[in-house]
Each structure stands twice: as structure tokens, then as C-alpha cells.
Amino acid sequence: MGIRVRFAPSPTGPLHIGGARSALFNYLWARKNKGTFIVRSEDTDLERSSRESEHNILEALRWLNIHWNEGIEAGGEHGPYRQTDRLDLYRDYTDKLLNSGHAYYCYCTEEELEQERQALIANGESPRYLGKCRHLTSEQRVAFETKGRKPVVRFRVPEGQAIHIKDQVRGDVVFESDGIGDYVIVKSDGIPTYNFAVVVDDTTMNITHVIRGEEHLSNTPRQVLIYQALGLSVPEFAHISLILNTEGGKMSKRDGDTAVMDYQKKGYLPEAIINFIALLGWAPSGEEEFYTLDELAEVFSLDRVSKSPAVFDIQKLNYINAHYIKEALPERLAELALPYVQEMDILPQGERSAEQQQWFISFIEAISEKITYLAEVKDYIHYFYGDVPLESEGEAIEVLKGEQVPVVLALFREKVREAELLSGATVKVLLKQMTKELKLGGKLVYMPVRVALTGQMHGPELYDVIPLLGLENVLKRLEVTE
Numbered sequence: 001m002g003i004r005v006r007f008a009p010s011p012t013g014p015l016h017i018g019g020a021r022s023a024l025f026n027y028l029w030a031r032k033n034k035g036t037f038i039v040r041s042e043d044t045d046l047e048r049s050s051r052e053s054e055h056n057i058l059e060a061l062r063w064l065n066i067h068w069n070e071g072i073e074a075g076g077e078h079g080p081y082r083q084t085d086r087l088d089l090y091r092d093y094t095d096k097l098l099n100s101g102h103a104y105y106c107y108c109t110e111e112e113l114e115q116e117r118q119a120l121i122a123n124g125e126s127p128r129y130l131g132k133c134r135h136l137t138s139e140q141r142v143a144f145e146t147k148g149r150k151p152v153v154r155f156r157v158p159e160g161q162a163i164h165i166k167d168q169v170r171g172d173v174v175f176e177s178d179g180i181g182d183y184v185i186v187k188s189d190g191i192p193t194y195n196f197a198v199v200v201d202d203t204t205m206n207i208t209h210v211i212r213g214e215e216h217l218s219n220t221p222r223q224v225l226i227y228q229a230l231g232l233s234v235p236e237f238a239h240i241s242l243i244l245n246t247e248g249g250k251m252s253k254r255d256g257d258t259a260v261m262d263y264q265k266k267g268y269l270p271e272a273i274i275n276f277i278a279l280l281g282w283a284p285s286g287e288e289e290f291y292t293l294d295e296l297a298e299v300f301s302l303d304r305v306s307k308s309p310a311v312f313d314i315q316k317l318n319y320i321n322a323h324y325i326k327e328a329l330p331e332r333l334a335e336l337a338l339p340y341v342q343e344m345d346i347l348p349q350g351e352r353s354a355e356q357q358q359w360f361i362s363f364i365e366a367i368s369e370k371i372t373y374l375a376e377v378k379d380y381i382h383y384f385y386g387d388v389p390l391e392s393e394g395e396a397i398e399v400l401k402g403e404q405v406p407v408v409l410a411l412f413r414e415k416v417r418e419a420e421l422l423s424g425a426t427v428k429v430l431l432k433q434m435t436k437e438l439k440l441g442g443k444l445v446y447m448p449v450r451v452a453l454t455g456q457m458h459g460p461e462l463y464d465v466i467p468l469l470g471l472e473n474v475l476k477r478l479e480v481t482e
Contacts, residue, residue, distance in 0.1 A: 003035025004208045006071075007061075008201070010042045011054035014259035017251065017312065018213055018243050019057075020064060021277045024296075025240060025305070026211050027066045028278075031297035038205060039071035040081040042198070044191050049084075060260040064270050065293055078205040083197050090192040093200050093230065094153055094185070102229035103185060105151035106133040107144035128181025129154065153186035155196075155226060163221040168209075168238040168302045175221035183222055195222045203232050211238045211302070238302050241281045244309045251312055267336060267374025269328065272321035280310035290323060318372040325374070330365045337364055337374045344378060346385055359468065366464035383454050384468040387476035390455035399457065400481060404440060405448045409478060411438065412449050416466070416474055427463040452481040 007023040009015065015023075023039075030037035039061065043049040058072065070076030080086055097103035106129075108116075117127040134156065136144075144151070161177040185196035192200070202210065217239045227234045243251050251258055263273055271292065278296050279289075282305050291299070325333065338360065341347055347356060367380045382390050392400065399405075415430045416422065435445050450462055453474065459465070466474060 001206055001208070003030060003033040004038065004206050005030050005035065005211060006038040006040060006202070006205065006207055007068075008040045008042050008198070009057050010045060010048075011050060011057060012045055012048040013053055014261055015057045015060035016258045017260065017277060017280075020060065020066075020260050020273070021243070021280055022212055022240065023061060023066055024064070024274065024277055025238075025282070025300070026209075027068075028297050028300035029209060029211060029302065030069075032300050035208075036069045037067075038076070038078075038081070038207075039068040039074070040083075040201065040205070041072055042083050042194065044083045044194075044197060046084075046191065054082075056261065060264075063264055064260065064274055066274075083192070083201070086197075086201070087190065087192075089204065090186070090197060090200055091190075093196075094192070097155065097185070097226075097229060098153065100229065101156065103153050103155050104134060104182075105136070105141060106154045106182075106184070107136075107141070107149045107151050108132055109149070126179055128179070129183065131182055134182065150188040152184045152188050154182040155185050155222070155229070157182050157225060163224055165217075165220050165224065165237055167217075168236060169241075169305050170217070170239055170307055173217065173220075177221070177225070180221065180225075185226070195219055196226060199223050199226045199230075199232075202235060203227070203230070207235050209236045209238065211240065214239045214242050238305065240305055241307060242309045243280055243312050246311060246313055248309075248311075263373075265375075267340065267376075268317070268321050269324045269336075272317070272324040275324075276317045276320050279316075280312065281306050281308075290320070322372045325368055325371060328368075330361045330368065333368060333374065334361045334364045337377045340375050340377050341381055344381065346381055363468055366460055366468065370460065380460065383456075383459050383465050385473075387473045388480060389453055389477045392451055392455040396451045396455060396457050399447050399451045402444065402448060404438070404444055407438065408434070408440070408445055408448045409452055409481070412452075413475065413478055416471060419471075422467045422471055422474075424463040424467055427466045431462065453477050 005026040007019075007026050009019055009023075027037050029035070039058070041049075041054050043054065054072070061068070068074055070078065071081045094103065098105075108129075112132075113129070116130060116132075120127050120130075133151075133154070141151075157177050157180050159178060163175045163177060165173040165175070167173050183195065184193055186192050201207075220237060220239075224234055245251050260273065264270070274293055274296070275289075275291055278291060278300070282300065284291070284299055285304065334357075338347065341360070342349055347360060352360075363381070363384050364377070366384070367377065370380065371377065411434055412430075415434065419426050419430060431442075431446060431449070434440075435442055438445060446462060447457065450459070451457060453462070453465060453469065469477070
């Protein structure tokens with residue numbers, strides 16, 4: 001049997017950056033080793049889980065081009081791949097643990113458990129279950145059930161045992177069993193808890209490597225004890241570091257967007273997100289910064305995954321995304337950017353003429369080196385579209401008060417009217433001719449033209465702006481400044 005890994009999200013919300021990174025590392029490890037990547041759903045949180053969230057998570061993975069060989073929607077011989085469809089299987093394993101004495105029924109109420117918890121805290125001890133129901137007789141069980149108490153099932157934690165976790169990122173990690181306490185593996189409604197269900201799922205799906213976030217490390221000894229009690233082989237573990245904000249705190253909504261699809265909505269490219277999250281906690285051996293998914297699958301290794309927390313730096317993401325925007329075909333960028341412009345009622349929603357389509361592609365080419373994500377096209381469209389410039393303010397107004405401005409704009413108007421074709425090349429020649437004829441420095445010519453046409457002192461190159469505005473709009477914008 002080859003390498004088998006899995007990504008098992010709880011469908012209680014969107015796919016976040018941390019989850020996407022876990023999925024990516026599992027996917028890369030499977031591809032690197034010609035193994036199998038499985039996606040399944042841990043949907044036993046009945047109140048918060050939804051098929052809508054599950055669908056959204058799968059769509060986010062597909063958008064990132066992370067495809068799975070087996071699991072939800074893909075099928076496979078180890079299904080079903082939703083925990084709520086596997087309840088009979090969990091019951092079989094629960095019975096094995098009960099029959100072997102590794103688990104027992106517990107009838108303690110929430111109130112009793114809380115009293116025990118507070119007493120331990122008051123004594124300076126870690127809260128844990130002290131085993132009140134460990135040795136109930138059958139008569140005591142009947143008495144509790146007669147009172148209507150519904151039991152949970154607890155795992156009987158062995159005493160005085162050192163639990164060794166061989167972690168491919170963190171090395172040998174040791175936990176003491178005495179600090180754990182007997183934990184619940186099946187709730188009173190018959191639904192298994194995470195630590196139990198995940199063991200059953202991983203063993204029945206023949207998972208060889210469990211690659212997941214560091215926050216799961218403290219759960220691992222509980223899971224290892226269940227593997228041992230059932231006489232099962234334990235998979236390899238690799239716990240990848242937390243993702244922190246630039247201040248060193250845990251990532252939250254206050255730091256900006258944390259869901260993958262928030263970045264899709266802003267017009268980030270999937271290959272940029274993949275490249276960025278691959279570098280969150282994994283370091284390539286060389287100096288290269290940019291990797292395709294195929295290249296990552298070749299070079300990825302668990303021994304270069306860092307123990308230290310990764311820092312989510314939006315500036316680094318923007319830098320990587322800007323690189324991929326510059327590399328992308330203008331036709332692809334135009335298709336992805338179109339919705340942002342249509343939000344502003346610019347360009348029709350339905351069929352566009354070949355001329356309109358070409359205009360938009362040329363617009364994208366003109367600004368592709370200036371934007372970091374595609375929603376920013378909205379900040380640039382007014383330079384290129386319509387017959388009214390942006391309203392000038394501050395220094396821009398002062399530019400138009402220069403004594404040479406009327407002569408510059410009059411000559412410019414004359415030159416564009418005479419031009420047979422307003423292309424980038426002809427505009428460059430036209431502006432150079434003006435500086436020679438007027439015997440003025442470039443700034444005294446170009447700046448008034450720029451402000452008259454755009455209302456701004458900075459922005460895209462004039463030889464890009466003017467051809468896309470077209471003669472009619474150029475002349476109308478000049479009228480506004482007269």
C-alpha cells in the first residue's frame with residue numbers, strides 16, 4: 001500500500017487559509033510520493049455543519065486546483081466519506097472498546113462534572129475526569145438508567161504511561177497519560193467525538209500520514225491510546241505550525257480576510273494563493289520564490305516544514321499576486337476582471353462586440369503592471385473610459401494654472417485631431433513633437449495634458465490612456481478643462 005493522506009474539514013464555515021494550507025501540504029505529499037489524497041467531511045457537529053459549507057469548501061479546493069483522488073463526490077472503496085453516514089461503523093468500534101474494557105459508560109451529569117472541574121482548579125490541578133463511573137456495577141447502571149440518565153462512553157486512560165508521538169516536524173513529543181483523564185468518545189446522543197471518529201476514519205481508510213495543524217497536537221495522545229487499545233498500527237504524524245499575523249497573534253478577521261474565497265472575490269489568482277500558502281511554514285532548499293503547483297509537488301518535503309509559526313504577510317501575498325498578474329495572459333485577466341467593471345455599469349452585462357472586448361483586453365494590458373489584485377481595476381477604469389475626467393484637486397488644479405497650459409492644450413488638441421490613428425506609438429511621437437515645437441521641458445507639456453485628461457498628476461502612461469479614450473472622449477475631456 002502506498003502513501004495515503006487526507007484532508008478532513010468540518011463543514012461549519014468557509015475554507016480558511018490555515019485549512020487550505022493543510023489541504024495543500026497533504027496534496028503535495030501525496031503527489032510527491034505517487035500516493036492517494038482523500039477529502040472527507042467531519043460533519044458530526046450537527047448544529048453548525050451544513051451541506052452548503054461543505055460545497056463551499058470543495059469549490060474553494062477546486063478553485064485552488066487541489067483535486068482529490070478519493071472522497072466526497074469522487075467516491076472510492078473506503079466510503080462513505082461523511083461522518084454522519086458512518087455511525088454504524090463507529091458503533092462497531094465502540095462495542096469493541098466496551099467489550100475489551102477500554103471504555104465504559106458514564107452517567108455523570110453536567111453539574112457533577114462542573115463541580116469536579118472547579119474543585120480541581122481550586123487545588124491548582126488540571127481539569128480532568130477523575131473516573132467516578134469507572135467501576136460501576138450493572139445494578140448501579142440500571143439505577144441510573146431508571147432515573148432517565150443517558151450515558152456517554154468514556155475511554156479508560158491507562159495510568160502512569162508515557163505516550164510517545166513520533167512527529168515528522170516536531171520530533172519525539174511525549175505526553176503523560178495521568179494528565180489526560182478519561183475522555184468522552186461517544187456523546188449521550190450516540191454521536192462520536194472527534195478524537196474517536198478520526199481514529200476510526202483514518203484506520204478504515206488506511207491513512208499512512210496525518211498532516212495537520214499544530215492545534216491538533218494535544219489531541220494526538222488521546223488518538224494514539226485508541227489505536228493501541230484497538231490493536232491498530234499508528235499512522236505517521238506531522239503537525240504544521242500555526243499561522244500568525246504580523247504582530248505575532250493568531251490570525252483573525254481583524255487582520256483582514258481569512259477565508260480563501262474572500263481572496264477569489266477580490267481577484268487574487270489561485271496560483272498566487274497556492275504559491276503564498278506553500279511558503280507559510282515550508283522553506284524550499286533554494287532561493288526561488290515562485291513555484292507552480294507542479295513544481296511544488298516535485299520539491300515539497302516534510303523535512304523542510306518548520307516548527308516555528310508562519311507569518312501571514314499581506315504585502316508578501318500582494319507581491320506574489322502582482323507577479324502572477326504580470327505573467328498571465330491579458331485575455332484571461334480580462335475575463336476575470338470583467339465583473340468588477342460591470343459592477344460600475346461600464347461595459348454591457350451580456351454579449352460584447354469584438355471591439356468592446358479588444359478595448360477591455362487593451363485596458364487590462366495597460367494596467368497589469370500597476371495592480372496587485374483584479375478588483376483594483378475599478379480604481380483605474382476612469383482614466384480610460386468616458387468623456388469626463390476625474391475631478392482635479394490640490395496640486396493638480398495648480399498644474400492647469402501654468403502660463404504655458406493654454407498653448408500646450410491648444411496644440412495637443414490640434415495634434416490629436418490631425419492624427420490618422422491614435423495608437424500608443426503615434427501618441428509618443430505626438431507628445432515629443434510638442435516639446436520640440438513649444439521648446440518646453442517634457443514635464444511642462446506632459447503634466448498639463450495628463451491633468452486635463454485624467455484629473456490626476458499620476459497614473460497610467462499617457463500613451464496607454466489616450467488611445468483607449470479615443471478621439472471623441474479626449475476632445476470632450478479637454479472641453480471640461482477649458
